[in-house]
Amino acid sequence: MRHQKKSRKLNRTASHRKALLSNLAASLILNSRIFTTDPKAKELRPFVERLVTYAKLGTVHGRRLILKKIKGNHKKEIANKLIHDIAPNYKDRNGGYTRIIKTTNRKNDNALVSLIEFVDLKVDEVVETVSPSEEK
Numbered sequence: 310m311r312h313q314k315k316s317r318k319l320n321r322t323a324s325h326r327k328a329l330l331s332n333l334a335a336s337l338i339l340n341s342r343i344f345t346t347d348p349k350a351k352e353l354r355p356f357v358e359r360l361v362t363y364a365k366l367g368t369v370h371g372r373r374l375i376l377k378k379i380k381g382n383h384k385k386e387i388a389n390k391l392i393h394d395i396a397p398n399y400k401d402r403n404g405g406y407t408r409i410i411k412t413t414n415r416k417n418d419n420a421l422v423s424l425i426e427f428v429d430l431k432v433d434e435v436v437e438t439v440s441p442s443e444e445k
Contacts, residue, residue: 317352330356331380337407338387338395342426350409350423361406364388364396398429 319326333353336343338360345353360378363371375388399406410424 317348319348319352328380331378334360335379335381335383335387337425337427338391339383341430342424344412344422344424346415347409347411347421347423350425353425354407354409358404358406360391361396361399362404364391365400367392367396395427398427402429 319329321329329349330353333343333345333349334357337353337357356378360375363374365371372388372392375391376384379387381387406428407425408428410426412422412424414420415422
């Protein structure tokens with residue numbers, strides 16, 4: 310039985326799951342909204358909200374905690390965007406930085422696709438995205 314097991318394994322090994330969450334978080338921070346499957350979005354929410362909380366600290370320690378969680382070549386750029394652009398918008402908010410909106414099912418495997426985005430974004434900051442169901 311899975312009593313008090315909070316995270317989803319997503320049919321991946323621990324290292325693959327860590328890399329997946331890191332890459333999804335990087336994409337969300339750079340693009341402000343992404344389309345992904347519903348279980349991945351539900352796992353991504355606490356991961357990203359913890360990063361925003363670290364960014365709100367505004368200290369070197371907070372930056373190092375962000376760099377520890379984000380992997381890849383552009384992690385300094387992602388940390389800078391998170392600290393200087395995203396975190397100041399949420400200085401008066403104590404959590405709840407993201408929202409998940411359920412959209413359509415994917416055509417090929419009928420998986421439930423969700424949109425995860427930051428709350429209270431300005432319209433000019435949002436990059437236009439195309440829903441997976443609208444692609445040809």
